[in-house]
Amino acid sequence: MLDKMLKNVYEKSPIVHCITNYVTVNDVANIILASGASPIMADDIGEVSDITSICNSLVINIGTLNTRTIESMIEAGKTSNKLGHPVILDPVGVGASKLRMETTLRLLQEVKFFVIRGNASEIKAIVNENKTTSGVDVSLEDIIDEDNIDKYIDVAKSLSKANDTVVAITGPIDIITNGEKAYLIRNGHESMGKITGTGCMLSGLIGAYIGANPDNILESTTAAVASMGLCGELANHKVVEKGLGTGSLRTYLIDFMSNLDEETLMGGIKIESR
Amino acid sequence: MLDKMLKNVYEKSPIVHCITNYVTVNDVANIILASGASPIMADDIGEVSDITSICNSLVINIGTLNTRTIESMIEAGKTSNKLGHPVILDPVGVGASKLRMETTLRLLQEVKFFVIRGNASEIKAIVNENKTTSGVDVSLEDIIDEDNIDKYIDVAKSLSKANDTVVAITGPIDIITNGEKAYLIRNGHESMGKITGTGCMLSGLIGAYIGANPDNILESTTAAVASMGLCGELANHKVVEKGLGTGSLRTYLIDFMSNLDEETLMGGIKIESR
Amino acid sequence: MLDKMLKNVYEKSPIVHCITNYVTVNDVANIILASGASPIMADDIGEVSDITSICNSLVINIGTLNTRTIESMIEAGKTSNKLGHPVILDPVGVGASKLRMETTLRLLQEVKFFVIRGNASEIKAIVNENKTTSGVDVSLEDIIDEDNIDKYIDVAKSLSKANDTVVAITGPIDIITNGEKAYLIRNGHESMGKITGTGCMLSGLIGAYIGANPDNILESTTAAVASMGLCGELANHKVVEKGLGTGSLRTYLIDFMSNLDEETLMGGIKIESR
Numbered sequence: 069m070l071d072k073m074l075k076n077v078y079e080k081s082p083i084v085h086c087i088t089n090y091v092t093v094n095d096v097a098n099i100i101l102a103s104g105a106s107p108i109m110a111d112d113i114g115e116v117s118d119i120t121s122i123c124n125s126l127v128i129n130i131g132t133l134n135t136r137t138i139e140s141m142i143e144a145g146k147t148s149n150k151l152g153h154p155v156i157l158d159p160v161g162v163g164a165s166k167l168r169m170e171t172t173l174r175l176l177q178e179v180k181f182f183v184i185r186g187n188a189s190e191i192k193a194i195v196n197e198n199k200t201t202s203g204v205d206v207s208l209e210d211i212i213d214e215d216n217i218d219k220y221i222d223v224a225k226s227l228s229k230a231n232d233t234v235v236a237i238t239g240p241i242d243i244i245t246n247g248e249k250a251y252l253i254r255n256g257h258e259s260m261g262k263i264t265g266t267g268c269m270l271s272g273l274i275g276a277y278i279g280a281n282p283d284n285i286l287e288s289t290t291a292a293v294a295s296m297g298l299c300g301e302l303a304n305h306k307v308v309e310k311g312l313g314t315g316s317l318r319t320y321l322i323d324f325m326s327n328l329d330e331e332t333l334m335g336g337i338k339i340e341s342r
Numbered sequence: 343m344l345d346k347m348l349k350n351v352y353e354k355s356p357i358v359h360c361i362t363n364y365v366t367v368n369d370v371a372n373i374i375l376a377s378g379a380s381p382i383m384a385d386d387i388g389e390v391s392d393i394t395s396i397c398n399s400l401v402i403n404i405g406t407l408n409t410r411t412i413e414s415m416i417e418a419g420k421t422s423n424k425l426g427h428p429v430i431l432d433p434v435g436v437g438a439s440k441l442r443m444e445t446t447l448r449l450l451q452e453v454k455f456f457v458i459r460g461n462a463s464e465i466k467a468i469v470n471e472n473k474t475t476s477g478v479d480v481s482l483e484d485i486i487d488e489d490n491i492d493k494y495i496d497v498a499k500s501l502s503k504a505n506d507t508v509v510a511i512t513g514p515i516d517i518i519t520n521g522e523k524a525y526l527i528r529n530g531h532e533s534m535g536k537i538t539g540t541g542c543m544l545s546g547l548i549g550a551y552i553g554a555n556p557d558n559i560l561e562s563t564t565a566a567v568a569s570m571g572l573c574g575e576l577a578n579h580k581v582v583e584k585g586l587g588t589g590s591l592r593t594y595l596i597d598f599m600s601n602l603d604e605e606t607l608m609g610g611i612k613i614e615s616r
Numbered sequence: 617m618l619d620k621m622l623k624n625v626y627e628k629s630p631i632v633h634c635i636t637n638y639v640t641v642n643d644v645a646n647i648i649l650a651s652g653a654s655p656i657m658a659d660d661i662g663e664v665s666d667i668t669s670i671c672n673s674l675v676i677n678i679g680t681l682n683t684r685t686i687e688s689m690i691e692a693g694k695t696s697n698k699l700g701h702p703v704i705l706d707p708v709g710v711g712a713s714k715l716r717m718e719t720t721l722r723l724l725q726e727v728k729f730f731v732i733r734g735n736a737s738e739i740k741a742i743v744n745e746n747k748t749t750s751g752v753d754v755s756l757e758d759i760i761d762e763d764n765i766d767k768y769i770d771v772a773k774s775l776s777k778a779n780d781t782v783v784a785i786t787g788p789i790d791i792i793t794n795g796e797k798a799y800l801i802r803n804g805h806e807s808m809g810k811i812t813g814t815g816c817m818l819s820g821l822i823g824a825y826i827g828a829n830p831d832n833i834l835e836s837t838t839a840a841v842a843s844m845g846l847c848g849e850l851a852n853h854k855v856v857e858k859g860l861g862t863g864s865l866r867t868y869l870i871d872f873m874s875n876l877d878e879e880t881l882m883g884g885i886k887i888e889s890r
Contacts, residue, residue, distance in 0.1 A: 083477045090364040090638040091645055091657045097365055097538035102588050107538065108435060108477040109365045112408040118439035122477060134660040134684070136408070161656060165666035203631045203656040203670060262874060264645035264655065314650050315870030322589030326536060357751045364638040371639050371812035376862050381812065382709060382751040383639045386682040392713035396751060410682070596863030600810060 070337065071330035073281050073291035078104025082124035082279030085148075086272060087111045087141050089131030089160065092265025095318070096127075096272035102326035103295075105276035111137045116144040125153055125279030127272055128175065130168055131160035131204065138171055145179030154182040154278040154285060158271035161204035162186070163193030173197065176231055182278060182285050184227065185236040185271050188212055188220055195227050205261065212239040221250050221342065234285050238270060242293045246286045253290070254338040255297025257304040263318045270296045273325075290339070298336045299324035344611065345604035347555050347565035352378025356398035356553030359422075360546060361385045361415050363405030363434065366539025369592070370401075370546035376600035377569070379550035385411045390418040399427055399553030401546055402449065404442055405434035405478065412445055419453030428456040428552040428559060432545035435478035436460070437467030447471065450505055456552060456559050458501065459510040459545050462486055462494055469501050479535065486513040495524050495616065508559050512544060516567045520560045527564070528612040529571025531578040537592045544570045547599075564613070572610045573598035618885065619878035621829050621839035626652025630672035630827030633696075634820060635659045635689050637679030637708065640813025643866070644675075644820035650874035651843075653824035659685045664692040673701055673827030675820055676723065678716055679708035679752065686719055693727030702730040702826040702833060706819035709752035710734070711741030721745065724779055730826060730833050732775065733784040733819050736760055736768055743775050753809065760787040769798050769890065782833050786818060790841045794834045801838070802886040803845025805852040811866045818844045821873075838887070846884040847872035 083106045088096055093109060100107040110119040113136075120126050126148040128141045148155045157179075159172045172194060175181075186194070188210040212220050221243055228235040228247035237243045242253040260266045274292040281288035303320035307313065357380045362370055367383055374381040384393040387410075394400050400422040402415050422429045431453075433446045446468060449455075458465070462484035486494050495517055502509040502521035511517045516527040534540045548566040555562035577594035581587065631654045636644055641657055648655040658667040661684075668674050674696040676689045696703045705727075707720045720742060723729075732739070736758035760768050769791055776783040776795035785791045790801040808814045822840040829836035851868035855861065 089657070091641050093365050094368060094538060094642060098588065098592070101536050101538055106477055106479045108438065109363070109406050110435075110439070111406065112441060114409060115407070115439035115441035118441070119477075122438060132657050132659065133663070135662060136410075136684075161658075164656065164670060165658070165663035167660060167663035167666070203654055203667075205654045262649050264642060264649055313871030313874035314646065315867035315874070318646070318870075319589035319593055319867055322592075323587030326587035326589070367639050368642060368812060372862065372866070375810050375812055380751055380753045382712065383637070383680050384709075384713070385680065386715060388683060389681070389713035389715035392715070393751075396712060410684075593863035593867055596866075597861030600861035600863070 069287055070291040070294060071334050073277055073284065073288040074295060074330055074333055076280040077276050080280045081105055082276060083108060083122060084125050084127060084272065084275040084279050085110065085120045085123040085144065086127040086275065087137060087144060088127060088129035088268060091131060092268040095265045095269050098322050099269045099325055100272050100276050102322050103273055103276045105279065107272065111140050113140045113143060116140045117147045120144045120147050121151060123153065125275045126155045127275035128155065129158040129160055129268055129271055130171060131268060133168055133171055141175060142178050145175065149180050154282050155179060156183040156185060156271055156274050156278065157181045158268060159186050159190050159194060162190050164203055169197065181231065181233045183234045183236060183274055183289050184231065185238065185274060187267060188237050188239050191223060191227060191235065191237045195223055206239060212241045217241055221245065234289050236289055236293055238267065238293060242297065244286065244290045244293055249286065250342040251290045252340040252342060253294050253297055255294055256300050259304045259317060260300040262314045266300065294337045294339060295328055295333060298333060299328060343561055344565040344568060345608050347551055347558065347562040348569060348604055348607055350554040351550050354554045355379055356550060357382060357396060358399050358401060358546065358549040358553050359384065359394045359397040359418065360401040360549065361411060361418060362401060362403035362542060365405055366542040369539045369543050372596050373543040373599055374546050374550050376596050377547055377550045379553065381546065385414045387414045387417060390414045391421045394418045394421050394427065395425060397427065399549045400429045401549035402429065403432040403434055403542055403545055404445060405542060407442055407445055415449060416452050419449065423454050428556050429453060430457040430459060430545055430548050430552065431455045432542060433460050433464050433468060436464050438477055455505065455507045457508045457510060457548055457563050459512065459548060461541060462511050462513055465501060465509065465511045466497060469497055480513060486515045491515055495519065508563050510563055510567055512541065512567060516571065518560065518564045518567055523560065524616040525564045526614040526616065527568050527571055529568055530574050533578045533591060534574040536588045540574065568611045568613060569602055569607060572607060573602060617835055618839040618842060619882050621825055621832065621836040622843060622878055622881055624828040625824050628828045629653055630824060631656060631670065632673050632675060632820065632823040632827050633658065633668045633671040633692065634675040634823065635685060635692060636675060636677035636816060639679060640816040643813045643817050646870050647817040647873055648820050648824050650870050651821055651824045653827065655820065659688050661688045661691060664688045665695045668692045668695050669699060671701065673823045674703045675823035676703065677706040677708055677816055677819055678719060679816060681716055681719055689723060690726050693723065697728050702830050703727060704731040704733060704819055704822050704826065705729045706816060707734050707738050707742060710738050712751055729779065729781045731782045731784060731822055731837050733786065733822060735815060736785050736787055739771060739775060739783065739785045743771055754787060760789045765789055769793065782837050784837055784841055786815065786841060790845065792834065792838045792841055797834065798890040799838045800888040800890060801842050801845055803842055804848050807852045807865060808848040810862045814848065842885045842887060843876055843881060846881060847876060
């Protein structure tokens with residue numbers, strides 16, 4: 069079924085509206101294009117409603133949050149909700165400042181999200197509604213492994229149920245749940261944490277997948293997470309083989325995404341259902 | 343003659359002032375540098391007049407338009423006009439929102455542009471002054487081919503005459519016209535549409551070419567369009583040969599631009615004059 | 617000793633708060649990650665104090681300066697000063713506009729900087745407090761060589777003493793001084809000037825090094841400058857060998873940084889103490 073999710077992206081070529089940070093926006097656009105979808109970035113309050121209306125999905129990412137664009141996020145979210153377009157939230161570094169936490173809680177209150185994706189520190193911070201001391205990267209204590217996986221599945225399910233949304237916690241093991249069912253993905257490679265924006269890129273990619281598969285949010289999100297992990301794995305393998313580094317890793321990640329087909333995805337995916 | 347246009351860029355090394363979007367700005371800066379010119383990005387109303395005064399040309403790109411920078415665009419445009427510096431407009435996604443359309447029409451009224459460059463959907467939207475339903479990428483129905491080329495030449499000429507400016511419509515076949523004469527360029531490759539910002543990069547590159555050749559806007563714009571198409575073609579060839587993808591395509595595009603010389607340009611250009 | 621500076625970066629993995637321009641921000645984040653540190657970009661007045669409090673150092677870069685973020689720079693700088701975090705200023709294109717010069721002088725008055733890094737044109741402009749006619753790239757007349765090196769050492773020392781800060785002038789020969797002692801670095805390659813943001817990346821990297829070595833600002837800044845020069849040199853060598861261009865140069869620069877170890881640094885560094 070996940071192969072169908074991928075196929076729908078390049079066949080339907082959804083337009084994905086992103087209100088995102090200026091650090092990783094270029095990579096987000098390029099990975100959305102690599103998947104076969106079409107990105108449009110627009111954040112001015114004067115146009116976000118117009119823009120989101122011609123799109124198939126909306127990605128809200130709070131990295132480099134600023135007061136000018138918070139209202140744009142709310143307005144775009146509400147317009148998307150009215151139109152029934154799937155919306156995803158990426159609460160980048162939500163534990164790092166009061167502004168990010170308050171904005172995230174306000175977004176969760178005023179906009180209905182179809183997916184929330186973050187690393188373990190971010191998702192934990194939202195569940196606990198507290199300011200942590202970590203930055204935008206996951207805290208060492210929050211790295212998901214086989215020993216603590218059950219705890220994080222519970223965290224994900226709890227946030228999922230509280231907000232009636234799919235939740236994806238990504239890390240060494242990825243968890244995707246709709247509150248009942250959970251998928252675990254064991255693709256990816258730790259070197260992906262050494263390039264900026266792999267999380268943002270994944271959220272953009274989920275935007276493409278849910279835009280093309282609006283009736284299947286859990287499975288399309290899972291397919292996006294698996295695609296990203298697999299492409300990161302393949303890219304890392306190539307980098308190691310050639311003795312290169314993280315600059316090339318970023319390039320190859322997008323290369324593999326642009327060439328990803330159903331067969332490669334289904335052959336490489338390491339998925340478990342719980 | 344087009345080889346002379348290219349040579350002037352790296353010999354005169356013009357400074358190009360860009361007020362552009364935050365999605366593709368890094369690639370725009372890198373391709374301007376690759377051509378031998380020097381970019382400077384500045385968009386605050388408090389400095390755009392100062393900045394544009396020390397530059398040789400100005401690029402205005404309305405991707406990620408915001409109300410803060412619209413006034414900066416107008417002011418920089420007027421200062422450039424007073425100084426006689428060539429100015430180019432890239433109306434990214436002009437049909438996607440009322441804000442983009444109104445801003446574009448206001449810019450056309452208050453600033454004299456030397457070049458307008460867009461894809462077929464964008465140029466058509468301006469000519470018809472209407473909101474379309476496409477995003478920042480060209481609509482499928484608007485892809486220029488041998489059958490509809492005459493229609494698009496007319497569209498380009500009509501916008502050119504109405505605004506006394508060179509118009510470049512870029513796509514599978516590129517059209518560059520001053521309202522009378524038209525050049526068609528058949529370089530490039532469709533894979534270029536799979537990386538974000540090839541249009542923005544080209545507009546930045548035109549900024550470099552017209553900055554170095556202010557007395558020859560039609561031919562220098564044509565040379566920039568041909569350079570971009572040819573480098574995209576060469577980059578695509580290398581990507582296919584090596585079995586890579588769109589991440590590498592972007593890298594090689596800039597590689598080829600940084601190595602482009604007169605001989606390669608004149609040997610690879612597929613140009614027709616009408 | 618410089619090898620210890622490098623080792624501390626990947627062992628301590630400091631968090632580096634950057635308020636920087638949107639042109640090169642992605643490369644800045646990636647080179648900080650490549651060094652083993654962790655970047656966080658945040659520029660809204662509502663969160664900069666929170667953010668900088670959880671970081672180990674602060675980078676202020678005035679490229680694409682805008683009135684919204686000037687106050688954020690001041691506030692973040694003051695908070696960092698209170699906490700004793702090292703702060704670095706990158707006065708990008710300070711001579712290019714009145715706004716940049718006035719902001720730089722205000723920053724120097726209100727914030728205590730531990731390091732100021734710029735090209736020769738920028739540092740000269742600050743010392744003379746005047747508007748020049750160059751853009752963000754160094755003026756031809758300001759390129760440091762063996763003949764004028766003594767003059768630029770004096771310029772660097774004078775700015776260093778006036779502001780009680782380490783000053784780094786980077787170019788063909790780099791000068792790093794605390795007003796008394798000066799290190800000269802002869803690594804790097806002129807092709808680095810053909811990719812945007814090598815200066816910004818270096819300032820980000822210095823942020824990582826001084827964040828990991830707050831008690832040793834002069835030597836850690838020198839180690840960062842040498843690392844950048846050496847990686848640029850190695851990247852350029854590889855590009856020439858493979859017949860590539862500036863797109864690949866940028867990728868390889870980050871590749872080499874992500875693989876840089878103490879042995880490579882100490883084996884490749886060309887340093888002189890004055």
